[in-house]
Amino acid sequence: MIDFYTWGTPNGHKIRIMLEACGLEYRLHLVNILNKEQFAPEFLKISPNNKIPAIVDSEGPGGQPISVFESGAILIYLAEKCGKYLPQDPRQRVEVMEWLMWQMGGFGPMLGQAHHFNKFAPEPVPYAIERYCAEAHRLWGVLDERLASREFVCGQMSIADFAIYPWANRFEFQKIEPEQYANVHRWMEHMKSFDFVQTGLLTPEG
Template identity: 50%
Template sequence: MIDVYSWATPNGHKIHILLEELGLPYRVHAIDIGAGDQFKPDFLSISPNNKIPAIVDADGPDGKPISLFESGAILLYLAGKSGRFLGHTDREKFNTLQWLMFQMGGVGPMLGQAHHFRIYAPEKIEYAVNRYTNEAKRLYGVIDKQLSQHPYLAGNEYTIADIATFPWLRSWKNQGIELSEYPHLKTWFDAISERPAVKRGVEVLASARKPLTDDKARDILFGSQQYQKR
């Protein structure tokens, strides 16, 4: 049994989707990041960066429990454990890895900043909004070009690169994107949206997440509490 400590965010949904695709048994433990659950000692013991998601697999590689944090590392672990969605040859695996790193190093951080400065920032800073919106458009363009040549990010097969990237693109409107301007990406996005495991994965904890409207939750996520030494 795999215990998943998570919340209904793009990084959380990556893990929910992969577990659903794999059909592995798992239990979800809600870490309400608006309430500060990510700073509790029990969670920090498995996720020292105070970010979701994290997992504990009772049946680790050596038969002993293993805990992991960072969504990309968890995706790689689960893909390796199951032998699926990573590629079969070394060439396929490295191709998957480069697109996974593209998501981890670019898509997630940059779209997150676009979302933040467009939606959550207490004041609208034109420079920041323009910078991150333009970078979002650039990244969507990179993905669209890749998908004009291949059905999936890493080539002809659906992999953890697609699973990692898809949840971040679900908020395209908030990122200043018009999806119809990226036709190849839209075809890919629509197809992945219809996968039964994806439909189940994005519903995990979705009903528990509430709109971020109160000042306390904003301070927990974006203010002084985020930067305290622990």
């Protein structure tokens, strides 16, 4: 059994998509980040960077429990556990890891800044809005080019798709019209056709 600590954010969604895709049994534990529950001492024992998502797998390596924090690390752990969505072929594996790191290092953080300054900042900051919206468009352009000749980001469906899609799905927060990026739009429509993706995007309920 996997205990899954989450909230309704893109990083939380990516892990729920993976859990559903792998058919793994899990329990939802809501960590209300609006109420700062991520700073609770018991949660910090699992996720020392006070961020969701995090998991505790009661049947970890050697049959012993293990906790994992950071969404990219969780995706890799789950892929190795279930033997899916992360190729064994070294070249293909590197490709998936590249695009997972692209999401972790750029697509997520930069779009997260766009979300903040477009939707949540207490007052408009024009410089920040212009900067992060411009970077959002640049990153969407990179992804659009990547998908020009591929059904999925790395050819076959992988953890790279699960990592990137929830962030692309918040396009309104980025002032992006997906139709501007035809290849990304096609890929997004394909991704949302999967039941496990739809379930993964559901807002957790208490």
